[in-house]
Amino acid sequence: xxxxxxxxxxxxxxxxxxxxxxxxxxxxxxxxxxxxxxxxxxxxxxxxxxxxxxxxxxxxxxxxxxxxxxxxxxxxxxxxxxxxxxxxxxxxxxxxxxxxxxxxxxxxxxxxxxxxxxxxx
Numbered sequence: 001x002x003x004x005x006x007x008x009x010x011x012x013x014x015x016x017x018x019x020x021x022x023x024x025x026x027x028x029x030x031x032x033x034x035x036x037x038x039x040x041x042x043x044x045x046x047x048x049x050x051x052x053x054x055x056x057x058x059x060x061x062x063x064x065x066x067x068x069x070x071x072x073x074x075x076x077x078x079x080x081x082x083x084x085x086x087x088x089x090x091x092x093x094x095x096x097x098x099x100x101x102x103x104x105x106x107x108x109x110x111x112x113x114x115x116x117x118x119x120x121x
Contacts, residue, residue: 016100018059021067025057028095029071032087034079035096036115065097066105073109078114085109 029035038056056072069092075084089107098100 012024016102021059021100021102023061024095024099025028025069025071026055028058028091029073029088030115031090032084034076035088036074036076039074039085039112041072041112048058055076063103067102068108069104070104070108070110074113075111077114081111081114085111 007086029038040056060068060070062068070086071092073084073088076082080113088109092107093104096104
């Protein structure tokens with residue numbers, strides 16, 4: 001809205017809870033065919049013990065306020081690892097942009113393993 005007296009536009013501030021960002025990233029990752037699961041195997045012992053929406057996901061804001069994402073996944077056997085990783089990156093980027101208007105900086109996908117169990121699909 002424009003202020004009619006001086007023509008200035010008033011801007012507000014939106015705060016987004018960290019758990020919401022983690023949930024969006026978690027869901028965007030799990031939507032991709034070939035992702036068997038998210039894993040905490042590469043995370044610190046403290047992060048492994050916490051039961052939260054951050055399973056397999058870490059987020060950090062850099063000095064400039066840019067969101068950087070690290071996702072740790074296990075890929076299902078029979079899928080191309082580079083293809084799955086690329087689709088995870090794109091889906092996270094699109095989900096964050098469309099749901100909360102954030103354009104993330106780096107999205108690092110760490111493939112921690114391959115699940116060879118045919119019965120899980």
